[in-house]
Amino acid sequence: xxxxxxxxxxxxxxxxxxxxxxxxxxxxxxxxxxxxxxxxxxxxxxxxxxxxxxxxxxxxxxxxxxxxxxxxxxxxxxxxxxxxxxxxxxxxxxxxxxxxxxxxxxxxxxxxxxxxxxxxxxxxxxxxxxxxxxxxxxxxxxxxxxxxxxxxxxxxxxxxxxxxxxxxxxxxxxxxxxxxxxxxxxxxxxxxxxxxxxxxxxxxxxxxxxxxxxxxxxxxxxxxxxxxxxxxxxxxxxxxxxxxxxxxxxxxxxxxxxxx
Numbered sequence: 001x002x003x004x005x006x007x008x009x010x011x012x013x014x015x016x017x018x019x020x021x022x023x024x025x026x027x028x029x030x031x032x033x034x035x036x037x038x039x040x041x042x043x044x045x046x047x048x049x050x051x052x053x054x055x056x057x058x059x060x061x062x063x064x065x066x067x068x069x070x071x072x073x074x075x076x077x078x079x080x081x082x083x084x085x086x087x088x089x090x091x092x093x094x095x096x097x098x099x100x101x102x103x104x105x106x107x108x109x110x111x112x113x114x115x116x117x118x119x120x121x122x123x124x125x126x127x128x129x130x131x132x133x134x135x136x137x138x139x140x141x142x143x144x145x146x147x148x149x150x151x152x153x154x155x156x157x158x159x160x161x162x163x164x165x166x167x168x169x170x171x172x173x174x175x176x177x178x179x180x181x182x183x184x185x186x187x188x189x190x191x192x193x194x195x196x197x198x199x200x201x202x203x204x205x206x207x208x209x210x211x212x213x214x215x216x217x218x219x220x221x222x223x224x225x226x227x228x229x230x231x232x233x234x235x236x237x238x239x240x241x242x243x244x245x246x247x248x249x250x251x252x253x254x255x256x257x258x259x260x
Contacts, residue, residue: 029060030057030060031057031060031061031064031067034053034054034060034067035053035054035057035064035066035067035070037053038050038053038054038057038067038074041053042070042074042243043242045243045244045246045247046244047074047077047078047081047244047245048074048078050070050074051071051074051075051078054068054070054071054074058071063104063105064105065102065105065106065109068098068099068101068102068105068112069098069099069109069111069112069114069115071098072095072102072112072115072116072118072119073115074244075091075092075094075095075098075119076091076092076095076115076118076119076122077243077244077245078091078244079091079094079095079122080245080248081244081245081248085126088122088125088126089123089126091122092119092122092123092125092126093123095115095118095119095122095123096119096120096123098115098119099113099115099116099119100116102115102116103116108149109149110146110147110149110150110153110156111153113142113143113145113146113156114142114146114155114156114159115155116142117139117140117142117143117146117155117156117159118155118159120135120138120139120142121135121159121163123135124136124139136163136167139159139163140160140163142159143156143159143163147160152205153205154201154202154205154206154209154212155202155206157198157201157202157205158198158199158209158211158212158215160198161195161196161197161198161199161200161201161202161215161216161219162195163190163195164190164191164192164194164195164198165192165195165199165218165219165222167190168190168191168192168195168222192222195219196216196223199212199215199216199219200216202216203216203232207235208239208242209242209243210235210236210239210241210242210243210246210249210250210253211249213232213233213235213239213253214232214233214236214249214252216232217229217230217232217233217236217253217256218256220232221256226260229256229260230257230260233254233256233257233260234257236249236250236253237254237257
């Protein structure tokens with residue numbers, strides 16, 4: 001036990017914001033303690049420290065499923081916080097890599113597919129139309145697999161809602177071009193009804209997640225439902241920040257609300 005505690009102390013040494021050992025660390029493995037401290041950093045909205053802690057946990061066990069999908073989540077967060085396109089793309093690619101490793105570590109884990117779909121979506125935003133079209137199929141497939149493993153996975157519902165919304169936001173010519181690259185089956189069923197169904201489900205399943213409310217509000221605005229959009233935007237502003245990207249969500253919600 002003394003040796004394990006010493007190892008945990010050494011593993012935490014030098015990491016920013018890393019808390020000293022406490023009673024909760026007693027009896028945990030080094031990797032488990034690092035993941036717990038990473039979760040604390042995430043809750044403190046410190047994505048960089050959280051990722052560093054999960055990466056340190058992966059040095060202890062490179063196939064740790066809990067560390068891998070969490071690392072994918074923090075890489076996504078860091079990409080969303082980045083101002084430079086090259087950094088956003090690098091973080092998205094990093095997140096895809098972590099999520100793919102999580103999928104390999106546990107093919108039955110819904111979180112791996114959830115964060116793979118989210119990471120691919122972030123990567124698609126930094127690519128050209130042809131690559132986006134190719135990634136769209138992979139995004140949808142990963143989200144559907146997550147829901148097949150866990151029908152209550154709010155993140156996967158969100159991804160599918162946004163997938164449908166983004167397809168419907170394309171012009172007729174853009175949809176034709178995407179259809180020619182993806183095939184009719186890939187986008188033929190995209191609809192605003194499906195977008196709202198999945199986005200509203202995400203909000204019901206995880207009402208504490210600000211991004212769910214924000215993207216549902218955007219869909220309502222696309223459909224001219226301003227009162228519903230206002231309600232969701234106020235939810236974003238009224239709820240506490242729980243994820244590192246939440247301050248950005250609040251800023252976006254305020255801009256949209258000011259425009260109503």
